[in-house]
Amino acid sequence: xxxxxxxxxxxxxFLSPLFTGIFSKFKSRIESKKGPSIFQPYYDIFKLFRKxxxxxxxxxxxxxxxPYAAFGVYxxxxxxxxxxxxxxxxxxASADFLGGAILFSLAAFLKMSAAMNSGSNFxxxxxxxxxxxNFLAEGALITVFFGVSLITATNNPYTTHSFLSTNLLQNxxxxxxxxxxxxxxLFLYExxxxxxxxxxxxxxxxxxxxxxxxxxGKLLAINRWTSHMKQYLLGSIFLNVFFxxxxxxxxxxxxxxxxxxxxxKWMLLIFIVIVIETTLAKLRLFKVLDYLATAFTFSVLFLxxxxxxx
Amino acid sequence: MNAxxxxxxxxxxxxxxxxxxxxxxxxxVRSMVIGQMIQSALLGFLSFVIGFAESDYDFFILGVLIVxxxxxxxxxxxxxxxxxxxxxxxxxxxxxxxxxxxxxILVVTAVFLIYFLIFRSIHLxxxxxxxxxxxxxxxxxxxxxxxxxxxxxxFAQIIGYVEEENALVLFAMFLLPIPLIIEAxxxxxxxxxxxxxxxxxxxxxxxxxxEDLVG
Numbered sequence: 001x002x003x004x005x006x007x008x009x010x011x012x013x014f015l016s017p018l019f020t021g022i023f024s025k026f027k028s029r030i031e032s033k034k035g036p037s038i039f040q041p042y043y044d045i046f047k048l049f050r051k052x053x054x055x056x057x058x059x060x061x062x063x064x065x066x067p068y069a070a071f072g073v074y075x076x077x078x079x080x081x082x083x084x085x086x087x088x089x090x091x092x093a094s095a096d097f098l099g100g101a102i103l104f105s106l107a108a109f110l111k112m113s114a115a116m117n118s119g120s121n122f123x124x125x126x127x128x129x130x131x132x133x134n135f136l137a138e139g140a141l142i143t144v145f146f147g148v149s150l151i152t153a154t155n156n157p158y159t160t161h162s163f164l165s166t167n168l169l170q171n172x173x174x175x176x177x178x179x180x181x182x183x184x185x186l187f188l189y190e191x192x193x194x195x196x197x198x199x200x201x202x203x204x205x206x207x208x209x210x211x212x213x214x215x216x217g218k219l220l221a222i223n224r225w226t227s228h229m230k231q232y233l234l235g236s237i238f239l240n241v242f243f244x245x246x247x248x249x250x251x252x253x254x255x256x257x258x259x260x261x262x263x264x265k266w267m268l269l270i271f272i273v274i275v276i277e278t279t280l281a282k283l284r285l286f287k288v289l290d291y292l293a294t295a296f297t298f299s300v301l302f303l304x305x306x307x308x309x310x
Numbered sequence: 311m312n313a314x315x316x317x318x319x320x321x322x323x324x325x326x327x328x329x330x331x332x333x334x335x336x337x338x339v340r341s342m343v344i345g346q347m348i349q350s351a352l353l354g355f356l357s358f359v360i361g362f363a364e365s366d367y368d369f370f371i372l373g374v375l376i377v378x379x380x381x382x383x384x385x386x387x388x389x390x391x392x393x394x395x396x397x398x399x400x401x402x403x404x405x406x407x408x409x410x411x412x413x414x415i416l417v418v419t420a421v422f423l424i425y426f427l428i429f430r431s432i433h434l435x436x437x438x439x440x441x442x443x444x445x446x447x448x449x450x451x452x453x454x455x456x457x458x459x460x461x462x463x464x465f466a467q468i469i470g471y472v473e474e475e476n477a478l479v480l481f482a483m484f485l486l487p488i489p490l491i492i493e494a495x496x497x498x499x500x501x502x503x504x505x506x507x508x509x510x511x512x513x514x515x516x517x518x519x520x521e522d523l524v525g
Binding site: 174178304 | 321324406407410
């Protein structure tokens, strides 16, 4: 089990920036641009590690240490959800599906607290925006997980994964389609993809960038790295628990095939996201709530269907 | 046959439900009209599916009537009333997040209460199997009501009325034999939706607050 645990953890930590790089490269190619190298996120992280770290005057202890704590939280999540190996590994028993959702919220809360602790007005603005949107996103996330637990009568993501990969027809049930749709909408929101684009410095879209506004050097590198990990974790939960739960192996040496399988699954996800990103326009800031309300509606309908219809 | 019905009826019914949410969130009058056309067409299609499963010609006639009267005639009459130069005619201040949340509260509360209290003992079309199917017409009905209550434009209110009618027909379609309510609703289609609504829309585009104060 040690081999599986280490494979899963190291895969998440070291390969998550690669998927961001591939995504940027493909997107640029579709937009007829040359685009950065697929290893650009690694170059950025290495560059930032060598840079000087500046701590703003008046910032507190949270500002300095939260990036490490957030990295730790995402490390723990990478061991409790089936993001590579479809059977429980070490530390999996530390939390269930809902526990995973709460850990995601904890990491987000820590990052927001750190941003507020920096003493910057821009960071405070980004934080207030995130909080005003997150109440619906968190509600939808928890409702989706409630619904998933109702399908399999357990709150364990591994059981859900195993149930869905062995019962093919369940993947086409109405309940499952609604939950997949709601979770995908949340994935786009949480990773700041168009139509919700939260990256960039224009004032009206400055949400994620607001959190990192005062960070520099090593701390910024760690923050960027945790963002890559978060994207990988959410995307892999979407792929392995909701969208395409098939194709993963658990025994030695077959589990080594999981690496190319996950890679292919991610190519599929990247393709879908790129199609969405290149065909939809960015939503205005105050429309983000409408988008999240729609995701929440889907998740609640899914909850009703899973309880009443099935 | 059972499997086909199960596979088709639930998705179509839920698409009807989703179209109701679409109508609720829509600001533009023309999109709402198109939305109700899709909803009615889905309802007509559902009628054909049930008719096919039950080998009952009544459902086919009903399907044709729904498609002709609601999906085409009502849409045509309403579309004609949208002024050509104002194709972007829309209702201001449609707060989607708020509307959806209120809508969900209504849906969840009403459906669970009514379903568990009242509809346990109704006899259904045999192939549908479970009375849980009533969640769709009930939800649609309350959404239609809420659409009327939450909007000021006459267009939106008429579309809310069509939605309620759709809900009644959907409700009645799951029962055997087809009750009188369907014949009544077809009559209402011709009289109220087509004739009256086209006149009302010309006479009064929106209900403003100030009108309440005028004697």
